[in-house]
Amino acid sequence: MRLSTRHILSINDLTKKDVLTILQTASSFKEISERPIKKVPTLRGRTVINCFFEDSTRTRLSFELAEKRLSADSSNIGKSGSAMAGKGETLLDTVRNIEAMRPDILVIRHSVAGAPAQAAEATNAHVINAGDGMHEHPTQALLDLMTINEAKGRIKGLKVGIVGDILHSRVARSDMLLFRKMGMELFVGGPPTLIPFGVEEAFGVTVCHDIGEVLPKLDVLMLLRVQRERQGEQFFPSGREYARYFGITDEKLKGAREDLIIMHPGPVNRGIELSAAVADGPRSVILDQVTCGVAVRMAVLYLLLGDTHGGE
Amino acid sequence: MADSKGKPLLSEKEMESEITRMAREIISDGTENVALLGIITRGVPLADWIARKIESIQHKPVEVGSLDINLYRDDLSEVSEQPVVRPTEIPFAIDGKGIVLVDDVLYTGRTIRAAMDAIIDFGRPRFVKLAVVIDRGWRELPIQADYVGKKIKTTADQNVKVMVKPIDDRNEIWVKRQK
Numbered sequence: 001m002r003l004s005t006r007h008i009l010s011i012n013d014l015t016k017k018d019v020l021t022i023l024q025t026a027s028s029f030k031e032i033s034e035r036p037i038k039k040v041p042t043l044r045g046r047t048v049i050n051c052f053f054e055d056s057t058r059t060r061l062s063f064e065l066a067e068k069r070l071s072a073d074s075s076n077i078g079k080s081g082s083a084m085a086g087k088g089e090t091l092l093d094t095v096r097n098i099e100a101m102r103p104d105i106l107v108i109r110h111s112v113a114g115a116p117a118q119a120a121e122a123t124n125a126h127v128i129n130a131g132d133g134m135h136e137h138p139t140q141a142l143l144d145l146m147t148i149n150e151a152k153g154r155i156k157g158l159k160v161g162i163v164g165d166i167l168h169s170r171v172a173r174s175d176m177l178l179f180r181k182m183g184m185e186l187f188v189g190g191p192p193t194l195i196p197f198g199v200e201e202a203f204g205v206t207v208c209h210d211i212g213e214v215l216p217k218l219d220v221l222m223l224l225r226v227q228r229e230r231q232g233e234q235f236f237p238s239g240r241e242y243a244r245y246f247g248i249t250d251e252k253l254k255g256a257r258e259d260l261i262i263m264h265p266g267p268v269n270r271g272i273e274l275s276a277a278v279a280d281g282p283r284s285v286i287l288d289q290v291t292c293g294v295a296v297r298m299a300v301l302y303l304l305l306g307d308t309h310g311g312e
Numbered sequence: 313m314a315d316s317k318g319k320p321l322l323s324e325k326e327m328e329s330e331i332t333r334m335a336r337e338i339i340s341d342g343t344e345n346v347a348l349l350g351i352i353t354r355g356v357p358l359a360d361w362i363a364r365k366i367e368s369i370q371h372k373p374v375e376v377g378s379l380d381i382n383l384y385r386d387d388l389s390e391v392s393e394q395p396v397v398r399p400t401e402i403p404f405a406i407d408g409k410g411i412v413l414v415d416d417v418l419y420t421g422r423t424i425r426a427a428m429d430a431i432i433d434f435g436r437p438r439f440v441k442l443a444v445v446i447d448r449g450w451r452e453l454p455i456q457a458d459y460v461g462k463k464i465k466t467t468a469d470q471n472v473k474v475m476v477k478p479i480d481d482r483n484e485i486w487v488k489r490q491k
Binding site for chain 1: 380383384388389391392393394395396397398399400401429430433434435
């Protein structure tokens with residue numbers, strides 16, 4: 001069992017079969033995190049470097065735990081204290097230096113779109129994109145898909161709404177690519193200023209500025225974080241106004257299907273994207289997403305390292 | 313010895329009588345606080361089979377689980393593709409329990425080494441014993457079975473194929489020359 005790709009830089013690198021292989025492997029790995037001794041020796045002696053040139057808590061912790069639970073040796077380099085930020089070293093020089101220490105996998109998060117792809121050119125290691133600028137965050141999309149599959153027991157034909165800042169969201173981009181690839185029907189909504197021009201043609205989704213119109217037929221509703229650090233508030237007047245028109249409350253969910261699930265990639269702005277009652281309510285699978293995240297990353301690490309002889 | 317033409321090494325009826333004997337041996341060693349653990353894939357239906365026998369003889373069930381050993385293999389750096397990992401299901405606490413590992417064929421012993429490592433990661437069993445339907449020799453590690461269906465002599469180019477329902481369409485064991 002192996003993936004058709006050496007790197008996971010974009011959802012486009014994965015075939016449908018790859019995606020199913022990852023889901024199947026991840027669901028087997030999930031059990032390891034439930035054991036009293038949460039470790040298997042599978043990746044003993046393999047080296048993984050987590051390069052988080054942009055802040056991250058959840059994703060980085062998730063990758064680190066996935067690596068440790070598979071017994072890989074992992075090290076971290078971050079934004080602060082790295083020669084890159086402070087001393088003017090370029091990304092390529094940094095990657096070449098890491099390459100000289102013979103890592104097996106680089107996990108890279110960077111504020112510039114395409115940085116992991118560029119790094120992949122300069123290393124023999126496998127590269128996993130852990131979020132690059134406004135481009136993609138493929139492992140997040142995979143864990144979202146796994147969460148949906150576990151909650152619904154199926155994937156194909158499901159109707160999914162994605163609401164929020166589609167424009168800046170790499171999660172939305174990866175989700176749209178992956179969910180469409182797997183045969184789901186997609187509706188996106190949010191402030192018109194945050195819906196990218198041409199998204200319908202580019203991603204095969206339907207734009208609806210009032211998600212209430214399609215809410216009754218949705219199986220999944222994914223809310224995206226209002227990214228205050230990326231955009232200030234020039235795209236909509238205020239958090240209160242956003243909450244009023246796009247925030248999800250129990251009141252707005254009255255017409256929804258009984259089995260609609262609510263997702264959010266985190267961190268949640270309570271009272272803006274969704275009310276506390278919805279975030280903590282029975283429809284919410286937000287914490288299941290986090291649990292699936294570790295399993296999906298274990299699966300991806302395991303499957304990439306199956307290709308031990310340097311690819312084709 | 314092996315017949316590569318028309319006849320299986322063990323028919324379903326012969327398998328049944330070996331399984332019954334193994335069940336009796338396990339019972340006579342004591343089944344109090346003892347569980348069977350089948351190694352995925354064919355160890356699992358064989359463990360179920362032995363467990364059914366044990367229950368029908370002593371009128372008391374034994375617990376059964378399944379164990380995937382792929383994450384513990386010693387050849388992961390040598391195989392060109394990662395093996396498919398299936399979920400391990402152990403519906404009981406390992407600590408203090410007697411474990412009888414069940415597998416179809418005992419050969420190099422490396423699978424059993426991996427299985428023992430896997431079990432230890434779940435806790436500290438009172439003991440670990442091994443039940444196999446076929447012992448074909450050629451050990452590469454100091455491992456022996458406690459309960460053996462049939463011990464046979466084989467050559468390295470032979471393949472011992474245990475077929476067991478519901479994974480296969482019948483219960484039969486064949487020894488064939490590899491093509």
